Amino acid sequence: MDTKPPVSRAILVGVQLPGVDDAAHVASIEELGRLVKTLGYEVVGTLSQRREALEGATVLGKGRLHDLAALTGGTGVVGTMATAPKSKARERFDEDAAGPAALPVEPDPDAPPKADVVIVDHEISPSQARNLERATGAEVLDRTGVIVEIFHRHARSREAKLQVEMARLQYVVPRLRESSTGGGRQRGVGAGESNIDLDRRKVRDRRAELKAQLDEIQRDDDQRRSARGDQLRVALVGYTNAGKSSLMRALTGSEVLVADQLFATLDTTVRALRPETLPRVLVSDTVGFIKKLPHDLVASFRSTLAEALDASLLLYVVDASDSTHEAQLEVTRSVLHEIGADAVPSLLLLNKMDRVDEASRALLAARHPEAVFLSAASADDVAALRGTIIAFFESAMVEDRLTLPYAKQGLLGTVYENARVLSEEFDADGRILHVRGLPGGIARLRKVLSAS
Ligand SMILES: Nc1nc2c(ncn2[C@@H]2O[C@H](COP(=O)(O)OP(=O)(O)OP(=O)(O)O)[C@@H](O)[C@H]2O)c(=O)[nH]1
Ligand SMILES: [Mg+2]
Incomplete structure (x- = not known):
């Protein structure tokens, strides 16, 4: 058995589908890279291919699959699990990357060539994952798997832990069943079928158990929310890493976690606006959204979404310094639309303006004339935002x-x-x-x- 290196080395794989332009494709892979780093993996290379669809058995075409296998030390062929020696892989990688017909392969020149994890920037089927594992000899994860794993590691409250376990059962189980290498779980032939049946029953029982516990917590939640009744409520919503928790801290003086990583916050926190107003204004910090957020995960974060639905005012927080902020805002809008929270009055907050130059600021002002421009780090900006929130409620009173x-x-x-x-x-x-x-x-x- 291989001794695993302390840090997993990952290759990112993206398929550029029709209708996705180059900038969006690159941004998506960059974001996947940040997700993967949040998990503690080292990204050692990126491989992309333009394709008509994702449906193929191996996601990539034959040639690109070989390129990928060269980076992982696999055979490039689905039919076998044999692993090519590392030195050969290095040779092949050098040849392919230099070849004129090769599409760009962008390994970090300083990093070791062999990767042990392949991460696909799309949701792929369990059988596609299995085929890729066979051809590459590496562990294969997809975007959904990465997000579910981050949620798993960052869950703190009992509710978040239960919700994540539910989502993991939904995601991981079909893959355990079909994958021969996934999660390192290899089963003996013969015993396999009954093990799977047993696993299925266990999963069903566990899910029923989780559901009962979640229902109970959610009943308490609902009670707490209705006890808060018609108090003045504001919710901070938006893409992950936009600065929601930073604003929460600044507006309420609470010690919520702020971190430059994706999905730092998974729990809803509610605190009063400071200095306190009469009547009090309650502010909620919520879980962030992301492109292609797995549906099961959206559904499971019911408490966050309920906070958004119950608020009198939604503050849409956007990281204006991120080049993809418009697409990020679109994701936030569409998730909130899906749950019906788009009827709630809202205010657009363009955050991190300290990182935006004058020219971009002018463009933003033209595009979003109604937005509030601010930096969570500026006390003046936060005081002005507090005034805007109070004025909103005053005018409705x-x-x-x-x-x-x-x-x-x-x-x-x-x-x-x-x-x-x-x-x-x-x-x-x-x-x-x-x-x-x-x-x-x-x-x-x-x-x-x-x-x-
Ligand atoms: N320069 C600058 N950095 C900011 C600003 N607001 C937040 N940040 C940084 O952006 C990163 C993410 O901030 P958070 O407040 O944790 O973001 P979030 O929206 O709560 O993110 P998740 O909980 O992961 O969804 C942190 O490193 C913050 O210090 C700002 O106005 N200017
Ligand atoms: Mg946060």
């Missing part, structure tokens, strides 16, 4: 009068939490409160006060 019967003075605190009390008077029925708040919040208070 109305004034009204509520009567708090003498028998219900215990509810006075609830009124103060959910509305701004402008003045108090007393008459024969009780305490008359002149309040200002969101129409929904006031209607709910009125109901609470009049309930017997």
